[in-house]
Amino acid sequence: MSGREVFSRIAGRYDRLNRMLSLGRDDDWRRQAIAFLPPGRVLDLGAGTGAANPDLGDREIVALDPSSQMLALNPSTRRVVGKGERLPFSDGWFDGVFSAYVVRNLDSIPETLGEIARVLRPGGVAAIVDLGRPPAAWKRVLHRMGTAVVLPLAGATIGAVGEYRYLHRSLDSLPPPEEIYADGPLRLARVWRMGPMGFVYGVVLEKAPGTGHKEA
Numbered sequence: 415m416s417g418r419e420v421f422s423r424i425a426g427r428y429d430r431l432n433r434m435l436s437l438g439r440d441d442d443w444r445r446q447a448i449a450f451l452p453p454g455r456v457l458d459l460g461a462g463t464g465a466a467n468p469d470l471g472d473r474e475i476v477a478l479d480p481s482s483q484m485l486a487l488n489p490s491t492r493r494v495v496g497k498g499e500r501l502p503f504s505d506g507w508f509d510g511v512f513s514a515y516v517v518r519n520l521d522s523i524p525e526t527l528g529e530i531a532r533v534l535r536p537g538g539v540a541a542i543v544d545l546g547r548p549p550a551a552w553k554r555v556l557h558r559m560g561t562a563v564v565l566p567l568a569g570a571t572i573g574a575v576g577e578y579r580y581l582h583r584s585l586d587s588l589p590p591p592e593e594i595y596a597d598g599p600l601r602l603a604r605v606w607r608m609g610p611m612g613f614v615y616g617v618v619l620e621k622a623p624g625t626g627h628k629e630a
């Protein structure tokens with residue numbers, strides 16, 4: 415089951431469940447990353463139902479997502495069905511790119527980072543939030559045991575056990591953020607941890623001022 419299929423199936427129940435599983439903290443974790451974005455035009459990559467919209471304030475939002483079911487619930491006026499790996503926008507079009515809880519679901523992180531770098535203007539900023547495992551080994555083990563039980567149970571409450579098993583597995587699919595973003599086309603300016611045991615991370619990536627996009 416791909417990330418896009420999972421979210422298309424649970425679109426109508428996504429916000430409720432996300433809120434429940436994060437104990438109401440998902441907005442706060444988004445806000446911490448949004449604080450680093452410049453004003454102007456912002457791409458919300460993997461925007462889903464538009465949960466970030468209130469916190470993006472008066473920025474001009476372009477919401478992109480491959481799931482038309484998720485986008486149908488997004489109140490943004492500019493909604494684009496598309497994938498991070500192939501962004502249908504011109505070079506340098508955005509002042510900022512925001513993405514929350516998407517990276518684990520991408521088909522290709524290097525391709526998506528290349529595309530983010532291309533569509534950002536020189537000096538533009540990308541702010542990303544996602545879930546992973548806690549940095550300390552013993553906390554990782556504990557967390558893995560916890561999500562193996564909690565996520566399918568939570569999924570069962572909305573009739574989506576398989577989908578939430580996918581989420582449990584996806585938490586182990588990637589290395590820590592310090593590695594994911596280290597040698598990409600954008601400068602890793604900041605990494606921080608949030609949430610219980612630090613299983614949520616935020617990163618800020620910067621495109622150098624006065625440069626074109628870096629060729630892959």
Ligand SMILES: C[S@@+](CC[C@H](N)C(=O)[O-])C[C@H]1O[C@@H](n2cnc3c(N)ncnc32)[C@H](O)[C@@H]1O
Nearest residue numbers: 417421460461462465481484497498514515519
């Ligand atoms: C966990 S939801 C997050 C939605 C929203 N960003 C939020 O904060 O609530 C993940 C979203 O990523 C989208 N997605 C999956 N694969 C993607 C891809 N290759 N490119 C962009 N978005 C993708 C899914 O359709 C889904 O809407």
